[in-house]
Amino acid sequence: MKDLTEKRKITIMIAIITSLFFSAINQTIIGIAMPRIIAKLGGMEYYSWAITIYLLTSTVASVLVGKLSDIYGRKPFILSGISLFMIGAFLSGFSGDIFQLITYRAIQGAGAGIIMSTAFTAIGDLYEPRERAKWSGVMSAVFGVSSVGGPILGGYIVDHLDWHWVFWIFLPLGIIAFLLILLNFPKVEKRPGESVDYTGSLFLTLTIVPMLLAFSWAGSGPDKYAWGSWQIIGLLAVTIASLAIFLWTQTRVKTPVLPLGLFKNSIFTVSNLAGFFLNAGMMGAIIYFPFFVQGVKGISPTLAGYVAMPMSIAMLLTSAISGQIMTKTGKYKKMAIGGLIVMTIGMSLMYFMNPATPIYELVLLMILLGLGIGVAMPVFSLTVQNAVSPQQLGVATATSQLFRNLGGTIGIAVMGSVMSTNLAKKMMELTASTGNQMNAAPSDPALAEKLALFQNPQNLLDQPKIEAALQSLPPDSKAVFMAMLDMVRESMSYAITTTFLTGAIVAAFAVLITLFLKEIPLRSGKTMAPKAAGPELKPKGAPETN
Template identity: 70%
Template structure:
């Protein structure tokens, strides 16, 4: 589709970004609103399922659709993705209980996975690699924009409107995106000689699902299983067996869902591994920033969104600028390395924060992290697309999305375990010498039990309830309780900042991996036209020149 007019391409890209924004904003807007929705529907024990099911279905859909879109073209899958996502969002708003919400969120996840897989691949259909850089930066910025607008908007809706509107508010945008894609996106004929790899798809699914479940459920806390429990070990065992069978199936499949030959390409392998490690460090650290802002610094959820907003803005602006730079020069390796180094530096600085760190310092450190993310994030999808033949764009892009999703999930789980262990050890250390002090103060047993309920990290995240409890305490107890509370706050600060250090170490590993990335200069449309002309002349002369520029 590189032959289309520039005006037509821009129109299609606007439609694609509208579809992406529709999917992304619906995800970020729900994060803040979900606790209130669960409070209305009930079923707190199933809270994590409402999040996990979306992750599972979107990840599986992403990788399965990659190959199918190579065969049938992107257009039908973009349309199906938007339609399925809209259906899931519409039904979610009508949920009567938590089970219905989980089912409908699963439908949403399928739609989101299809949209994300085909959207990034469509850029490869429309533009030569160098021009993709500009659009990849802008598309990545869509995620940043949704992360800026989503949380405060979600909080406003559940505070001032009915929670159903969290799911329904952006449905008109989905309809607009659907119509634009249907009218503007060119239809592509089915590629002949290709068959669907049903068996490979089945065992790929049975590899991904238990793996994600294992990392989502392992750890400490309510609804979690110990890493050594039979449930987690069993899930890892199913993953291992399914992976072996999947590899055997793919080696014999006529048209494999995830061609193993793809990973013989060192650029694809290194890029996917770098993306995996990058997301593990990034998601594993960023997901716990609100714990520090709200729990340690005592900032309300509404205002914590404004605290994290500068980081998102820094990321969006940097993505746009770096995308333009890559499009102009065709070079990307040095930028990826610099971006990852800045990311690691930002996480190290976040590690050195404490209870007394001013909030403006936290914002500065987060902006540094945002700049690093903005530089490095757009690169690895580009490198994968630039290293494969056009007929493999879909499956190659899907593999990139798969590795990123797996990295993010595993990173969150591992960092959560680190935080839990650090929290436990620090609480033990801080409260051991305080035990004698507590015995010196006469205290009603019932009151002591109530105080104990509030001396935990979760209580710090509900400041209004905490303040209400403190105001009801006797005056002589308030000082003691506040002293204990400061120890909990210190323990939470120690635990959360430990995840930032772990994230920095993981990001350094991504830097090392990126040094092994072979840089293939990005081909531009100007390069493509002479090559196409030369190939056509060669064909008329009875021979064709082998393709070497992608």
């Protein structure tokens, strides 16, 4: 596509950005709304699955599509991704219970993985690395815009409209994105001499899925398995066996789904590891901050969206600016390190939040975190694409997406385990110190019934239910109810802020890894990767390039 006119390239980028925005806004609009949706559908104990299944299917889809799009071109896959995403969103709105929602979210996730993988790879097809930096910043800014509008709109919908519209409201945008891609994106002929690695794809899937399931199911809680249980050990055993077979097949096929030679390139390897830890740490803030604002502070979903909005605005500004700076200077290492340090500091300060923390402090912390994430986020996809040959843009970008998704999924699972463990621990401590008020109240049946709400602390996320329970009690019982409410909020605050500390530690690992990132000039033409980046890597049978 390098022979296209600049006008045609910009038209294609508008189409890609539209499809990316459609995918991103549908994710962020759900974030704030999910606690209320789960409260309506029931199955609170399966809350994390609605998020985990999405990440799982998007992870598998993104990495499998990477090599296929190198062979067949990006167009059929980005169209199929948009279609799957729309089908999943449409069906999610009709969910009658949590299990239906999880199933339809899986379809959405597969579509999102395909969109993300092909959209970011398409930049590499259209532009040289220096120009890619600018467009990478723009595409990161798309996430910022969706992060600003999504939570506010999602909160408004669940507060004032039927929750089904959270999934349906942007479906017309998906149709527009589909038509723009269909009409403007050029069709590419199948690359000669290439074949699909079905065996490698199968065993890569059998490696990823059991591993993510093991990390999602392991931990403490009624819906969890102990790390030493046969279920978790069995899943990890399948993971290791499948990984061994996968690695063996990749050394023996003509066109492997994931060329292992890519990992000889230090920039490719370091960038992917840094992206893994960045996403693992970041997901703690993105997923559990709404829990803190709605559950601990007792703020409605609409207002919670406004509290989270400053982080998104900061991400929007810094990602766009950092892309422009990288385009102008060709440098990226200091920006990556600086952004990750700011992110680590922001998450460390979030550990000190408590039920009495004023809203303006939460806003300031969100701004600090957004500044760090916005600077660091665009860097690692760019460094991966800059370090490999043009023929491997698809598989390299998909691998980058794979590591980020793995980091996000494992990070959510680990931090969820940290939160549930510390929540139970703090509840036991406070209950013992207050003389177990829940068990001391059976003389008042109405009060005992209302206090039973706190047997599941996540009921704090349904503020109307809490308010209704409080208003129905006589004045004497309200004091006991409020004391119990404060105790549960303190416990949830302790548990959630501990996840932020865990996220800060993980982000610090990303800083350390990035110190080993080699900095080579961003290429000013669509040439092979410089030798400083590592060995030149070409798929077997690929034509020579000049």
